[in-house]
Amino acid sequence: MKKIALFSLMFTSLIHAQSKDEQMLKAIYNFSLTQSQCYSWLDDLSNKIGARPSGSLSAEKGVTYTKQQLETLGLDKVYLQEVMVPKWVRGEKETAYILDNKTKITVPICALGGSVATPKNGLTAEVIEVHSIAELKQLGTEKVKGKIVFYNRPMEPYNIEAFDSYSNCVDQRFYGAKEAALLGATGTIVRSMNLRLDDFPHTGAQSYGDLPKEKYIPTAAISTNGAELLSQKLKENKPLKFYMKLSCQQYEDALSYNVIGEIIGSEHPEKIMVVGGHLDSWDLADGSQDDGAGCVQGMEVIEIFKKLNYRPKNTIRVVLFMNEEFGGKGGKKYEELSKKNNENHIFALESDSGGFSPRGFSLECDDAYFAKISNWKPLFEPYLIHSFVKGHSGSDIQPLTSVKIVKAGLKPDSNRYFDYHHAANDKFDAVNKRELELGAATMASFMYLIDQYGID
Amino acid sequence: MKKIALFSLMFTSLIHAQSKDEQMLKAIYNFSLTQSQCYSWLDDLSNKIGARPSGSLSAEKGVTYTKQQLETLGLDKVYLQEVMVPKWVRGEKETAYILDNKTKITVPICALGGSVATPKNGLTAEVIEVHSIAELKQLGTEKVKGKIVFYNRPMEPYNIEAFDSYSNCVDQRFYGAKEAALLGATGTIVRSMNLRLDDFPHTGAQSYGDLPKEKYIPTAAISTNGAELLSQKLKENKPLKFYMKLSCQQYEDALSYNVIGEIIGSEHPEKIMVVGGHLDSWDLADGSQDDGAGCVQGMEVIEIFKKLNYRPKNTIRVVLFMNEEFGGKGGKKYEELSKKNNENHIFALESDSGGFSPRGFSLECDDAYFAKISNWKPLFEPYLIHSFVKGHSGSDIQPLTSVKIVKAGLKPDSNRYFDYHHAANDKFDAVNKRELELGAATMASFMYLIDQYGID
Numbered sequence: 001m002k003k004i005a006l007f008s009l010m011f012t013s014l015i016h017a018q019s020k021d022e023q024m025l026k027a028i029y030n031f032s033l034t035q036s037q038c039y040s041w042l043d044d045l046s047n048k049i050g051a052r053p054s055g056s057l058s059a060e061k062g063v064t065y066t067k068q069q070l071e072t073l074g075l076d077k078v079y080l081q082e083v084m085v086p087k088w089v090r091g092e093k094e095t096a097y098i099l100d101n102k103t104k105i106t107v108p109i110c111a112l113g114g115s116v117a118t119p120k121n122g123l124t125a126e127v128i129e130v131h132s133i134a135e136l137k138q139l140g141t142e143k144v145k146g147k148i149v150f151y152n153r154p155m156e157p158y159n160i161e162a163f164d165s166y167s168n169c170v171d172q173r174f175y176g177a178k179e180a181a182l183l184g185a186t187g188t189i190v191r192s193m194n195l196r197l198d199d200f201p202h203t204g205a206q207s208y209g210d211l212p213k214e215k216y217i218p219t220a221a222i223s224t225n226g227a228e229l230l231s232q233k234l235k236e237n238k239p240l241k242f243y244m245k246l247s248c249q250q251y252e253d254a255l256s257y258n259v260i261g262e263i264i265g266s267e268h269p270e271k272i273m274v275v276g277g278h279l280d281s282w283d284l285a286d287g288s289q290d291d292g293a294g295c296v297q298g299m300e301v302i303e304i305f306k307k308l309n310y311r312p313k314n315t316i317r318v319v320l321f322m323n324e325e326f327g328g329k330g331g332k333k334y335e336e337l338s339k340k341n342n343e344n345h346i347f348a349l350e351s352d353s354g355g356f357s358p359r360g361f362s363l364e365c366d367d368a369y370f371a372k373i374s375n376w377k378p379l380f381e382p383y384l385i386h387s388f389v390k391g392h393s394g395s396d397i398q399p400l401t402s403v404k405i406v407k408a409g410l411k412p413d414s415n416r417y418f419d420y421h422h423a424a425n426d427k428f429d430a431v432n433k434r435e436l437e438l439g440a441a442t443m444a445s446f447m448y449l450i451d452q453y454g455i456d
Numbered sequence: 457m458k459k460i461a462l463f464s465l466m467f468t469s470l471i472h473a474q475s476k477d478e479q480m481l482k483a484i485y486n487f488s489l490t491q492s493q494c495y496s497w498l499d500d501l502s503n504k505i506g507a508r509p510s511g512s513l514s515a516e517k518g519v520t521y522t523k524q525q526l527e528t529l530g531l532d533k534v535y536l537q538e539v540m541v542p543k544w545v546r547g548e549k550e551t552a553y554i555l556d557n558k559t560k561i562t563v564p565i566c567a568l569g570g571s572v573a574t575p576k577n578g579l580t581a582e583v584i585e586v587h588s589i590a591e592l593k594q595l596g597t598e599k600v601k602g603k604i605v606f607y608n609r610p611m612e613p614y615n616i617e618a619f620d621s622y623s624n625c626v627d628q629r630f631y632g633a634k635e636a637a638l639l640g641a642t643g644t645i646v647r648s649m650n651l652r653l654d655d656f657p658h659t660g661a662q663s664y665g666d667l668p669k670e671k672y673i674p675t676a677a678i679s680t681n682g683a684e685l686l687s688q689k690l691k692e693n694k695p696l697k698f699y700m701k702l703s704c705q706q707y708e709d710a711l712s713y714n715v716i717g718e719i720i721g722s723e724h725p726e727k728i729m730v731v732g733g734h735l736d737s738w739d740l741a742d743g744s745q746d747d748g749a750g751c752v753q754g755m756e757v758i759e760i761f762k763k764l765n766y767r768p769k770n771t772i773r774v775v776l777f778m779n780e781e782f783g784g785k786g787g788k789k790y791e792e793l794s795k796k797n798n799e800n801h802i803f804a805l806e807s808d809s810g811g812f813s814p815r816g817f818s819l820e821c822d823d824a825y826f827a828k829i830s831n832w833k834p835l836f837e838p839y840l841i842h843s844f845v846k847g848h849s850g851s852d853i854q855p856l857t858s859v860k861i862v863k864a865g866l867k868p869d870s871n872r873y874f875d876y877h878h879a880a881n882d883k884f885d886a887v888n889k890r891e892l893e894l895g896a897a898t899m900a901s902f903m904y905l906i907d908q909y910g911i912d
Contacts, residue, residue, distance in 0.1 A: 033614045157890070158489045160839055196889055357813065357869045359840060383616055384815060386842040413813045413869065415890045433652055434613070434871045 021379055021452070024310070025445045029383055031304055032441035038300035039433045041069060042293060042355075046286035046428040053283040054323040055087025055254035062279050063257045066320050070261035070299060073306050077264070080257040083333040085323040087254045088114055090283055091247030094220060096189075098233055099124065099241040105233075107226035109189060110201040110284060111246040112173060113326045114208070116216045118187065122245030123148070123218060125186050129234050133171060133179050145184035148242050150234075151176045152191045152227050155418065162414035163353065166193055166421075170204070177219035178209045187244065188219045191227035193418060199223045200423040203282050205326050218246045258330045259320040261302055267313040274317050274348040275301045275447055278324030278396055285426040289417065293355025293436055295320045297410070300440035301447055312451045314346065321396035324352065325422075331396035338400070345402040346455045349410070349443060350394025354420075355431045356412035358442040360387030364407040369455060376449055385442050387411055406455050410443055477835055477908070480766070481901045485839055487760055488897035494756040495889045497525060498749065498811075502742035502884040509739040510779040511543025511710035518735050519713045522776050526717035526755060529762050533720070536713040539789040541779040543710045544570055546739055547703030550676060552645075554689055555580065555697040561689075563682035565645060566657040566740060567702040568629060569782045570664070572672045574643065578701035579604070579674060581642050585690050589627060589635045601640035604698050606690075607632045608647045608683050611874065618870035619809065622649055622877075626660070633675035634665045643700065644675045647683035649874060655679045656879040659738050661782050674702045714786045715776040717758055723769040729803040730773050731757045731903055734780030734852055741882040745873065749811025749892055751776045753866070756896035757903055768907045770802065777852035780808065781878075787852035794856065801858040802911045805866065805899060806850025810876075811887045812868035814898040816843030820863040825911060832905055841898050843867055862911050866899055 032038075045052075045062060052059040063080065070078045096109040111117075128144060130136045131153040136144065151172035155165040173190045180188045192202035201221045208216050222230065233240055259279060265271060277294020281287020298318045305312060321330035338345065349361075360380075363370060374388055393407035400407065412435070420426040488494075501508075501518060508515040519536065526534045552565040567573075584600060586592045587609040592600065607628035611621035629646045636644045648658035657677045664672050678686065689696055715735060721727060733750020737743020754774045761768060777786035794801065805817075816836075819826060830844055849863035856863065868891070876882040 029616070030614050158486050160485070160894075162890075357871055384843060387840060415813050415894070416888050419888070432872050432875070434618070438616075438871070 028444045029441040032437045036300050036437050038296040038440050041296040045292045046288045050286045051283045052281045054085040054280045066259045075261045078261045083329050084253040085256045085329045086327045087251040089249050094246050096244040108199050108201045108223040109220040110203045111248045112206040112219045114206050115219045115248055117248050118218045118246045123187050124241050124243045127242045141183045149180040149185045149188045155195050162418055173204055181215050181217045187217050189222045192221045192224050194224050195418045197224045199225050202422040204422045256322045258322050262317040265314040266311045269315050271314040272345045273314050274319050276319040277351045279320040280323050282422045284424040287426055288428045288431045289354040289420050289426050291352045294351035297351045297440040301444040304444040314451050324396050331399050335399035345405045347406050347450050348397035348400050349408045350397045351410040352394050354412050354417045355436040357435045358412050358439040360385050360411045362391040362409040362411050364393045484900045485897040488893045492756050492893050494752040494896050497752040501748045502744045506742045507739045508737045510541040510736045522715045531717045534717045539785050540709040541712045541785045542783045543707040545705050550702050552700040564655050564657050564679040565676040566659045567704045568662040568675045570662055571675045571704055573704050574674045574702045579643050580697050580699045583698045597639045605636040605641045605644045608687055611651050629660050637671050637673045643673050645678045648677045648680050650680050651874050653680045655681050658878040660878045712778045714778050718773040721770040722767045725771050727770040728801045729770050730775050731805045732775040733807045735776040736779050738878045740880040743882055744884045744887045745810040745876050745882050747808045750807035753807045753896040757900040760900040770907050780852050787855050791855035801861045803862050803906050804853035804856050805864045806853045807866040808850050810868050810873045811892040813891045814868050814895040816841050816867045818847035818865040818867050820849045
């Protein structure tokens, strides 16, 4: 009898525990879908402040705005963390055309982040098309020297996760100029990292690596339609040149900030759980998907906890990192100060894959903890959150090195992400209110469960 | 030893069987994401043909086009099925304004499908706002007579499935005019079935039921922003009237067609598996999401089977139903002829919830078969298809009554669907190529498994 009673008690408390979590998740999703501020915050960030490239005036406005908003939430602390960031400015809008005999066919390009400018009157050269850095190297100096290298390997359409296609393609953008410069090229153009055919060139970081400055060559992205056209023209084997003019310039590093707000843990104030995204964007648009969405979702997690009167056991800290796009200085500075202050991070969650319908989380943790997290899947099922996988979490939380830290990235539906990523159409109307709110609720739910059950 | 050998053999063949299905699904997804025609078919349907309301010239063009395309696929049969459909024409674009004292504030409205016109010079009346038919009935004739009834209950933002919010809201649109007419109202306006605030009025079917014709009153949808504004103005308690002018007209029923293509089954030609969507759309836009997407996905299933040289055991029939939006005559005619010809349908799959990222299927079947289908979940996991639930399949396949039939509806992500549904922005650019193709592949995979393993 006693045994049965004990079992019954255990069973009852199990049900009770589960039901408590079920109720909390329900309250979180309900709040987010009906009362959250994240969409209106994004509206302000995108439409009142706009594009926020590192070191720009509008990035500073973004800092001031988000700090002010966090201050309205009644947190225990809201503060800024100084960080010096690279400042690169595009200057005058780029022009480019295919010079097909005497016909000029304009194509949409944009300088890649960190590119040097062309000469004032632009650069004209023959074009050589390649599909990989390996192919370029095989061609060698003789065939490359004096030419514009055109990297034209498309993102693979057949991967289910669009980020896999990005990873398999982005070396052309990141290392393409350096490799071409080593073979004497005068410039490079790279097919935009975009799964669809359209007229938007997509910028993004590139690196000259350890090249001496005098060897830097200008590098730009061309829209996918432009790349298709250029490739087709090259197949016609007519004498063809390419003209491009870039006016971009690298300035001195500028002072900027990570924006931080926190609720101090009631049981383990020394254990820190970070949530956030990055406040900087590229300069071509307001970066609503990349990563305005992640910032306001991080802020929303904190708002949800406050408004639902949930007092976390551990310290919850929202961090809006500066300069993810072009240097990652904010994430590095955050880790540097964290080490200096002997902080102990147990968990970090970043949203930097867009504000689309949330599908799950990408996790950096050991097998045992992964198994523990997998046990929470039934709690997420009613919200159509189903994908818990091991993988990359987020660029800004990458530097964090606390011994036992678990890291996670929100995993939204990836199909449309590269339609907007780093392009002029990454604007407010690309984000759906419900999808943004569901993402925030999914993050808050995950943070709640980690806070409740720890990471041991 | 023998026992072990047998077990080992069984195990090997189990692995083999599973691996065969895994390979087939991989081939299906791969084909759909790299070689399918569905997106270009949709481009034609949407951009060359356009809106296809029942009985219209463009609906007939849609019939001709899709039949021609099916004829290029080398099917065993392609044919049309005659069906008489209601023909309702919107006429001149509607106008409406709030008459706030002497100020006219224009608001976007559109007549609901089947509405009668207002008098030629329009209709002006006081407005009474309600949030449900029950509330209207409580008000009674005294408070309603001579007024325009304004139904303003929004779609619930807190449901995870947007279709639940639609179901809980659409009674206002479908029955609202009839109920208001019974209490002497002169017209009705209904808040658009849209989860977001914007300026698009959303049309859709409404029914006067058994009202005598002379009692019919004009009825229109107002955009969600318009509804918010009107409601706010009404709260100010000033004398306020509403003006609307509708020029719509009901014509004689017109001859139209269901479009059908089939591959005859190699083992069970008498067992029919149907897949498809509906070819008609509303008239305000080309209906790329509703339901151009479903049509081309159904066609794509057939293309995938043909191009992968998969010879189905059962007869696979793609059906593009006519007139789902306003009468459902195509689905009814299909069932009528099916009965007459003693056809035996074992399975029907409809895609009529948009061309968004596929998430799973909504199933009408018994528990045992539901359990069988659930066993296939691991096969779908690599494609992020995770949601297999019991529920409504599709309007066009609803009439089918074969004894053992299993019915399914493709379940795409629903968050953005009502941003476009029945509105002027349901256009080609609302559909993402990858999402459309993933949906088609998910349907083809499901059809393949049902074809392989039957429904017994």
